Amino acid sequence: MVANQDLSNLGGLPIFSALFRAVPHPGTVFISNSKTANCTPFDVFKMPIAFARCGSAFHRVVARSAYSPCAVRPYSSHVFQENDIVLVQKKTDPSSKLILSKPLRPGKRVNTSTGHIDHESIIGISPRAVLSTASGKGEYRIFRPTLGEYTNLTARIVTPVYPADANLIVSLLDLNPTVPDGSSSSPSPPLEIFEAGTGHGALTLHLARAIHAANPAPPPFPSPPRRISAPDSEEATPDSVDAEHQAAVDRWEAYKPTRRAVINTLDVSARHSEHAQKVVAGWRQGMYAHSVDFHVGSIPEYISSRLAASPDPFLDHTILDLPDCHLYLETISQALKVDGTVLVFCPSITQVIACLQKVRKEGLPFSLETTLEIGQAAGVGGKVWDVRAVRARSFVRAEAVEAEKVEGGEEGVESVAEGSGEEAVAEAAVKEAEPPKPEGDGWNMVCRPKVGDRVVGGGFLGVFRRVDK
Ligand SMILES: C[S@@+](CC[C@H](N)C(=O)[O-])C[C@H]1O[C@@H](n2cnc3c(N)ncnc32)[C@H](O)[C@@H]1O
Structure with a gap:
């Protein structure tokens, strides 16, 4: 397996953590280079599955090797990878401010009120692990954000x-x-x-x-075109750049209808x-x-x-x-x-x-x-x-009376049918609606009650x- 894990970054870590991260599973090979530097989000996403499972498996080998070293529930097997985004919160205060990191990259850091935490020290640890800031003044729990x-x-x-x-x-x-x-x-x-x-x-x-x-499952998402040098030249050849990018775009376009x-x-x-x-x-x-x-x-x-x-x-x-x-x-x-x-x-x-x-x-x-x-x-x-669209009863009556006058004198007033669809008078609604006395064409509105100064969502x-x- 290949992962973008530079072992030289592990120097300052406690020995168990370094071992855990560097040798996660027998048979797992880490290559300390930038082979994944041009990965798309999907490329990177493919990697953690093996790495994560292996990483946690090793953890369990250490912790309880006498039985079931591989009894790992998939959802608990994650270890943080490059490009993951994590939440950082003071260990001692679960109600304290949550800090959302940028995508994890070597050389970057999360800033807290008691100093910073290097992204390198987060890459490879499991969710809910605790890390100290570089200054040693604060302890923070690192975990995955929910979607919300x-x-x-x-x-x-x-x-x-x-x-x-x-x-x-x-x-x-x-x-x-x-x-x-x-x-x-x-x-x-x-x-x-x-x-x-x-x-x-x-x-x-x-x-x-x-x-x-x-x-x-999707193919790799096409990343932006890259400049690639021809083997016998320092120069990038536009054709090779376009061909590789175009192939990724074509794969993606072929995927979409599926x-x-x-x-x-x-x-x-x-x-x-x-x-x-x-x-x-x-x-x-x-x-x-x-x-x-x-x-x-x-x-x-x-x-x-x-x-x-x-x-x-x-x-x-x-x-x-x-x-x-x-x-x-x-x-x-x-x-x-x-x-x-x-x-x-x-x-x-x-x-x-x-x-x-x-x-x-x-x-x-x-x-x-x-x-x-x-x-x-x-x-x-x-x-x-x-x-519902409602009309005041008095308005409908008045209209009916008017219609009677026009059509056949004033010999009698028919009662207004109730409950006939949205044009019907909805008594309960009229009672709640403002104003009680009809205005304009008789249509009334129901409006939002005042709920306070600050409404979240x-x-x-x-x-x-x-x-x-
Ligand atoms: C309140 S935001 C939507 C928030 C979004 N549902 C979310 O969960 O993040 C409203 C968006 O509608 C867009 N918008 C406004 N009028 C629009 C129109 N006529 N057609 C398309 N989008 C419009 C705005 O640019 C804005 O990004």
């Missing part, structure tokens, strides 16, 4: 969906992808989720976690999209990156270009986390399969209402299935809201179902 910790703590240029909200959104989609089945003679089209805006990539990662196991579940995520901002790609690639060596395609541009452009290539609806689910979601419902209705979901995530209930009004006024093929307030104020699983989810026209 990672998306919360990565540097951000836009507000991400918070983990609890992201998990709830994913569960509302009820994703149940199946594992690849090579024996299937008629492969079905992939499960396709469209997400607009990508933002930080936080929700993208949570969605990708839910679907990635449906996909076959995927059985894909997230197409779009942002209008190239900067946000680029940042999100780094966030996705940084999570566990890019383990979900093969399930996500990033796009920059407008929703109508993207959808119309896809429909131009193939006119049948192709989306199973759509998530809109951007301003003015209602503007895109008509476009999405063209691409969403019947029974598919459109989930709008809005900071205010009025924006969910704007979506509902759009659906009603334009006769779009959607029904609003659920409206949830989410976030700390709403509690676990969200608080269900009753959102939260907002309103409208889950629309695509129905048959």
Whole structure:
């Protein structure tokens, strides 16, 4: 096995730790060079499996060699590799600030309030191990971030969906992808989720976690073109550079149609999209990156270009986390399969209402299935809201009276039918709605209650179902 482990870096470590890291398993060969320097996230990801298992196996050989040296549970067998991202926290204070490292690289360090910890000293140790800072003044526990910790703590240029909200959104989609089945003679089209805006990539990662196991193992992700010198020359030959890079790109392109579940995520901002790609690639060596395609541009452009290539609806689910979601419902209705979901995530209930009004006024093929307030104020699983277009009873009566006058004099006033769809008067809703006396055209709004000065995450989810026209 080959790993990018430079034994010369082990000089300052305690002897057990050095042994543990340098000779993890009989038969394991470490090559102290930079053979992996040009690895892609996927290349690097392949390595730890053997290394990690071997590393922990050695640990157990030392600890209890008399029995079952290889009885290692896979999830506990990780040791930190170059390019891993770790969390660092004061050993004595589990409530203290969490520090998210940069990808581990020799020569780099994590800075803490009591001195720094070299990345080299983290590479090769197991999660939850404790290290001292170089100054010896502090002890820190090193562990792997959860996905939620990672998306919360990565540097951000836009507000991400918070983990609890992201998990709830994913569960509302009820994703149940199946594992690849090579024996299937008629492969079905992939499960396709469209997400607009990508933002930080936080929700993208949570969605990708839910679907990635449906996909076959990916080839190495194409790394940027490299300059390679010809054997008899110091100069790089453009042809060899292009050929190697192109081969990787071709392998990747050939892989894409074999995927059985894909997230197409779009942002209008190239900067946000680029940042999100780094966030996705940084999570566990890019383990979900093969399930996500990033796009920059407008929703109508993207959808119309896809429909131009193939006119049948192709989306199973759509998530809109951007301003003015209602503007895109008509476009999405063209691409969403019947029974598919459109989930709008809005900071205010009025924006969910704007979506509902759009659906009603334009006769779009959607029904609003659920409206949830989410976030700390709403509690676990969200608080269900009753959102409907309602008209005040007095207004409807007045209109009916007017109609009677016009049609046939004032001989009698028919009672207004109750409970007839969304146009019906909803008594309970009217009682709660403001103002009690109808104004304008009689339509009333229900708005978000004030929840305090600081709300972490939260907002309103409208889950629309695509129905048959
Ligand atoms: C609140 S952020 C999304 C956060 C994201 N869901 C996450 O979990 O990290 C909103 C994003 O929508 C993008 N956006 C705004 N208007 C858009 C539009 N019309 N089309 C596509 N993206 C848009 C913004 O650039 C921004 O990145």
